[in-house]
Amino acid sequence: MTAPFPPPRGRISLVGAGPGAADLLTLRALRCLQQADLILYDRLVTEDILALIPAATRRIAVGKEVGANAWPQSRITALMLAEAVSGAHVVRLKSGDPTIFGRASEEIAGARTLGLAVEIIPGITAASAAAASLCRSLTTRGVAQRLVIATATDEADGAVPETLAPGTTLALYMATRKLAEIEATLLARGADPQTEVAAVCHASQSCETIHLAPLKGMAALLSGKPDFTHPCVLILTAGVLSQTAALPAVAAAV
Structure with missing residues (x-):
């Protein structure tokens, strides 16, 4: 008796959608x-x-909302794996890059546990898109030799876990609800109060807005603005005040 053919095996692609503009999506994606x-x-x-x-x-929308999370990570992973095991090519489409605050490690681990093929297709991350909108570099020889990308919310203490060391550009993601904590934490850890904060909301999109503020007082200056909305990335470079004249005309100094 001929043995039955084995069931089809699908695969999983973790794809970065980039910051939002369709023409910034990679050809591979x-x-x-x-x-x-x-x-x-x-x-x-x-x-x-x-x-x-x-x-x-x-297509299924599996986005998470603060306080209304119908799609916890465990449910997303379970659906993704079940569909791939049944033979489907499943794309997990994430904003930005899958490997930066995208829970990619958990999804990769699940795929490998079941012996499923999994790939990552990178996307442009928010810090890069924000730098492009500001028309400035994230690293500058002799000024900023390090780039630190951090989430402004930390599961352990709910606040930014980083300091702002000299020679460092700090890019803070998921920051809109934590402005006061970010300001207080960085100042307490020795950051210059006059360090410029460049806040880029909806980077690369038609609704993009840019706001500039000194670190000291930035929470009060930014939080009341109606166009300071999520998603937003904060860019700070230690000890360097940016030259506002170099910013695009859309930039609005607060």
Whole structure:
């Protein structure tokens, strides 16, 4: 008796959607979206990106909202693995880059436990998009030799875990709800009160806004602005005051 064919094995692609502008998506990511059987996408993936997905492709929004999390990570991972085991090519579409605050490690571990093929297709991360909008470098020879990317919320204490050492550019993600804590923490750890904070909201998108403020007082200056909204990345470079004249015309100094 002939043995039955083994069941088909799917694969998983962790794809970076970038900061939001459709023309910043990589060609490899675009090809992957067009070949997928199922796409699980995050809340911050823009409509411009979603419009590139073929109409017949199954798609499920699995974005997380603070205080209303219908899709915890365990549920997302379980669905992704179940679909891939059944033979589907599953794309996990994340804003920015999958390896930066994208929970990629958990999803990769799950795939490998089941022997599923998994790949990462990188995307442009928010710090790079913000620097492009500001038309400045994240590192400058003789000024900032290090780039630190950190989340402004930490599971351990709820506040930014970093200091701002000389010669460092600090990019803080998920910062809109933690301005007062960020300000107090960095000042307490020795940061110059006059360090410029460049806040770039919705980087690369048509609704992008840019705000500038000194570190001391930035929470009061930024939090009351109606166009200071999530997603937003804060860029600070230790000991260097930026030259406002070099910023694009859209920049609004607070």
